[in-house]
Amino acid sequence: MSNFLAIATVTATLRQMLEDAISRDVPGATATAVRPNAPNNQLPNPGVNLYLYHVTPNAAWRNADVPTRAADGGLVQRPRAAVDLHYLLSFYGNDGDLEPQRVLGSALRALHERPVLPRGALREVIAATPVLAASNLDSEVESVKFTQTPLSLEELSKLWSVFFQTPYVLSVALQAGVVLIEGQGAPRATLPVRERNVYVVTFRQPVIERIDAAAGIGQPILAGADIRIVGSNLRGDSTRVRFGETLVTPPASQVGDAAIDVALPAGLRAGVQSVQVVHPRLMGTPPTPHSGIESNAAAFVLQPTVGFAVSNSTSVVVDGVTLRSATLTVTFNPAVGRTQRVRLLIYEFNAPDDRPARAYVFDAPPDNGITSPAQSETTTVAFRVERVFPGAYLARVQVDGAASPLTVDGSGRFTGPLVTI
Numbered sequence: 165m166s167n168f169l170a171i172a173t174v175t176a177t178l179r180q181m182l183e184d185a186i187s188r189d190v191p192g193a194t195a196t197a198v199r200p201n202a203p204n205n206q207l208p209n210p211g212v213n214l215y216l217y218h219v220t221p222n223a224a225w226r227n228a229d230v231p232t233r234a235a236d237g238g239l240v241q242r243p244r245a246a247v248d249l250h251y252l253l254s255f256y257g258n259d260g261d262l263e264p265q266r267v268l269g270s271a272l273r274a275l276h277e278r279p280v281l282p283r284g285a286l287r288e289v290i291a292a293t294p295v296l297a298a299s300n301l302d303s304e305v306e307s308v309k310f311t312q313t314p315l316s317l318e319e320l321s322k323l324w325s326v327f328f329q330t331p332y333v334l335s336v337a338l339q340a341g342v343v344l345i346e347g348q349g350a351p352r353a354t355l356p357v358r359e360r361n362v363y364v365v366t367f368r369q370p371v372i373e374r375i376d377a378a379a380g381i382g383q384p385i386l387a388g389a390d391i392r393i394v395g396s397n398l399r400g401d402s403t404r405v406r407f408g409e410t411l412v413t414p415p416a417s418q419v420g421d422a423a424i425d426v427a428l429p430a431g432l433r434a435g436v437q438s439v440q441v442v443h444p445r446l447m448g449t450p451p452t453p454h455s456g457i458e459s460n461a462a463a464f465v466l467q468p469t470v471g472f473a474v475s476n477s478t479s480v481v482v483d484g485v486t487l488r489s490a491t492l493t494v495t496f497n498p499a500v501g502r503t504q505r506v507r508l509l510i511y512e513f514n515a516p517d518d519r520p521a522r523a524y525v526f527d528a529p530p531d532n533g534i535t536s537p538a539q540s541e542t543t544t545v546a547f548r549v550e551r552v553f554p555g556a557y558l559a560r561v562q563v564d565g566a567a568s569p570l571t572v573d574g575s576g577r578f579t580g581p582l583v584t585i
Contacts, residue, residue: 494546
């Protein structure tokens with residue numbers, strides 16, 4: 165495994181490889197590793213200068229060590245950074261004797277003949293360079309390979325433009341990779357795996373098409389009642405139904421591929437609710453449920469059931485017309501929350517045909533009448549009904565847009581619930 169000295173070791177070894185090759189072909193040629201705008205006495209003449217100008221993550225190896233830590237934060241394996249090194253090789257010498265081109269030809273031949281960084285060369289450079297004595301790149305399993313990078317004239321000009329007032333010389337780009345840099349943490353030891361389980365399953369996603377009351381299509385969905393989920397691929401090896409954050413297991417006899425009958429769990433509030441069919445995967449020894457496939461989320465309206473009681477009736481005469489006021493106390497199932505929007509709607513019952521029926525809307529008191537900070541919901545809300553014509557009224561309540569149902573007789577006429585004010 166290689167440590168933080170890996171990048172410097174690659175640069176030093178590549179410089180030595182190039183110098184060994186070009187010195188045999190071009191007398192006096194050397195290889196350096198300085199910036200291209202370094203003073204002339206630091207640049208080779210003739211020779212090649214090696215400059216590391218860019219480092220990028222290696223796409224093939226960058227996620228090979230994920231995850232490196234367990235859920236409790238313990239180190240599972242040492243984290244490893246995988247990078248590619250991008251070098252600029254610039255060639256110097258007497259143009260009249262074609263020295264830059266001769267050095268270029270010698271360097272390219274050497275890199276093509278040996279495109280992999282030799283381990284023997286690594287060991288020699290590490291032994292000869294004191295600052296690299298702690299490098300262990302020579303023991304890394306993955307070898308560093310060289311690839312010439314094709315750069316257009318525009319890309320080369322942009323690259324050289326970062327070196328202020330430095331004239332361009334014959335250059336090529338080279339990529340070295342992959343270079344792996346491993347962390348120093350010690351991963352904890354783990355026990356061997358005793359059993360292995362391999363599972364192959366087909367993707368069969370449940371789809372919800374609609375939700376009805378189990379009592380029949382068009383019937384209201386009320387607290388504690390059963391609903392029918394209609395769709396396709398609803399039955400799985402293990403079938404659950406999710407209402408918000410609550411998971412319910414319906415009886416196996418009520419689960420079919422095209423429909424599921426399931427009772428609503430306690431705790432749902434009136435209003436719009438969501439439902440999903442979930443197929444957990446049974447895995448392990450013994451088999452235990454794991455996250456599986458989920459259906460689309462479908463919505464239904466949970467309607468409240470209510471009761472009414474009238475009290476504190478008073479009368480007032482306005483322009484010869486008697487108007488009544490009263491407190492109308494409504495009991496709810498399910499309970500309503502402090503922040504839910506609750507309204508009372510009353511409609512005149514048996515209104516004469518010669519005029520429209522009277523109708524009134526009253527909002528619940530602030531916080532739905534809840535005064536205790538510790539209380540979040542209530543089963544009773546008191547509405548103050550002001551200045552309505554005396555008589556019998558059909559009454560219903562809306563909770564977050566979900567209205568309590570009215571009763572209907574055999575002719576389709578609304579008959580209740582009724583309140584007399």
